[in-house]
Amino acid sequence: MKIVIIGAGVAGLGIGWRLLQQGASVTILERAQAGSGASWAAAGMLAVTAELEDAAEPERALALRASALWPGFAAELEEASGRAVFLNRDGALLLAGGEAHLSVMRARAEGELRLVDAAGAKALVPLLGDTLGGLWSPREAHVDNRALGEALTIAFLKAGGLLYPNEAAVKIEGRSVLTPYGRYDGDAVLVAAGAWSGLLENIPIVPVKGEVIALAPPVGAALPGPVVWGEHVYCVPRHGRLLVGATMEEAGFDTSVTPSGHDQLRASAEKLMPSLKGWALADHWAGLRPKSPDGLPLLGETATPGLFVAGGQYRNGILFTPAIAAEMADVILGKAPVIPAFDPRRFLGDLHE
């Protein structure tokens, strides 16, 4: 079976890799460079606790499947690519924003998800200022999402995939994709173009901009061990710097960084850890999260036979990577049914009718 994939983010690369392993022939067309979209801009958290407090059940289940797959997926990918993805499983501390929030957290605390008081929180993260405490989640993890993009690219190529960077899909005609340079015919076409998916087809995905800053500690200062979450902010230790993210804004396809984005992130982080005031700004970037109207992913065939979409992962596309790779490969090969809550046809019923 021949599959043409549009977009070399973690979704397109991951699904492509799994398809190759099952004997399919796969070509990926990438408008820019592999792994350079949201997959590059993300903070890389596998935030099964922090991100899924209010999630719908099918999304929570997808996240838990993905989370369970991550250790094996990372090991297999590192073996196949020869590249580390830096899976870190040091947990996350979710700080309460007030007494009401603490009560919600108290109700969530069960099993390994443990409520900690101020002293317990400071023992976990000595940089914290005044705090009410919060939830300690040892199952939270993170990966270096940029390394993940590179590893997936190498694994995809080593498995025999064809990847054409700097070649944008401009039109889909049946099961063929047209670029400025040629026409690619397949038995199936997969749109995995992230926040840009809706520009190609009538796919209801919009970009939600997020800015992130990276802070460098002064000499002698230690980074927090776990990920730290406050209200509207998270702090992720990564390769000697602290990533602080992320703003949320529907601003079209703009990926510029702004002084107000920086100030907002820095102020929120300093409120949690006052000594960050002395930390230098090391980097500042923005990316576009792919969001569907109901906030759930679109994973499956569209109303056009042979045209599939894998998108709308919104804030959790890195977390979902191993599950989406395996499950979408099976859906495209006709080995597994579409999960109804993620069926793209819930929005695309009248497409091409």
Ligand SMILES: Cc1cc2nc3c(=O)[nH]c(=O)nc-3n(C[C@H](O)[C@H](O)[C@H](O)COP(=O)(O)OP(=O)(O)OC[C@H]3O[C@@H](n4cnc5c(N)ncnc54)[C@H](O)[C@@H]3O)c2cc1C
């Ligand atoms: C600031 C920020 C922080 C985030 N933090 C996290 C996090 O901590 N944890 C988490 O799980 N998720 C996080 N996310 C979300 C996550 O990054 C995304 O859900 C995920 O990367 C989406 O992957 P993708 O492969 O679908 O899209 P992308 O990575 O955006 O890839 C799509 C690719 O398609 C290409 N493309 C677009 N149009 C065309 C075309 N016409 N032809 C060819 N190629 C095309 C693009 O160039 C791009 O490379 C974050 C996102 C942002 C922006």
